[in-house]
Amino acid sequence: MSVKTGLRVVVTGATGNVGTSVMRALAGDSRIASVLGLARRVPDLDISRTSWAAVDLAREDAGERLVRHLEGADAVIHLAWRFQPTHSPATTWQTNVLGSLRLFDAVAAAQVPALVHASSVGAYTPGPKTGPGVDESWPTHGWPEAAYCREKSYLERALDAFELRQSSTRVVRMRPAFMFKETSASEQRRIFAGKFLPGPLIRPGLLPFVPDIEGLRFQALHTDDAAQAYLSAVLLDARGAFNLAAEPVVDARTLGDLLKAKVVRVPRQAAHAVVSAAWGLRAVPASPQLFDALLRMPVMSTARAREELDWEPRHSAKAALEEFLRGVRKGSGERTAPLVGHRAH
Secondary structure (H helix, E strand, C coil), X not given: CCXXXXXXXXXXXXXXXXXXXXXXXXXXXXXXXXXXXXXXXCCXXXXXXXXXXXXXXXXXXXXXXXXXXXXXXXXXXXXXXXXXXXXXXXXXXXXXXHHHHHHHHHHHHCCCCEEEEECCHHHCCCCCCXXXXXXXXXXXXXXXXXXXXXXXHHHHHHHHHHHHHCCCCEEEEEEECEEECHHHHHHHHHHHHCCXXXXXXXXXXXXXXXXXXXXXXXXXEEHHHHHHHHHHHHHCCCCEEEEECEEEEEEHHHHHHHHCCEEEECCHHHHHHHHHHHHHCCCCCCCHHHHHXXXXXXXXXXXXXXXXXXXXXCCCHHHHHXXXXXXHHHCEECCCCCCCCCEEC
């Protein structure tokens, strides 16, 4: 594949977990001439060769502003996503789906040559938890009961239609596993566990046990490693979907080792009932439907990304989780609205 230089790149959702890592990866590469980060709120971050602008994709009038920001861009990396409120899926649909459709229309109107879209392992139809992992041809119908999966799956179909209409735009779909880093810890705790989980409790030796639930086997990677794959997708003539994950596959035993806790078998139905009750009481923000989806997400093969993007994660999945857990204990964050923590770097 040929490598491009002197590129102008626009990133949506530039202040979140993935966005901050992608912005730094782009700015740190001499082949990228400039980077424009779009977010609902402009952050207090000083990154070289980077500028910022405020855009809310959920607003009906966002389209014209997007076109102005995208004019002259060589590539757009679309990361903007809203996880909450899980009790109001119509609200997340407004940002995640309708906002993405506005962005796709703006890419076409501005005639941007490349669109790199953040899909997810959550877009995949339930599949095997063992073996070499599914490749990028596995169906992307998601787990229909979970809003997150429905939205990711819907956008896969929207991109199918976009590629038919806009054949001049090179489209890349990143399908990463769960992404972690220390400075995303406070945000991810708020998104999935809620404010009632004491960070210092997530310390080796303090938790009484880790539940071993049927299907609790998932992949993870460090967010900075995912950012390098996004950079490669911009620089190379890559097209299509790419699975991103690090080794090893994470299970209850892995979590038990990290937390120095014994592993106890827990029936899936009992675990679902606990999560459902906590969500119903608004004690945790992660829905029981998302929990069910996690237990059904397939293990992915990352052979295509390694071969065509020349991508290799520098961190193991276990190292990424260790860094995240350290961040939870310390209340780590960053000077952006999504990532703010008890302390910000």
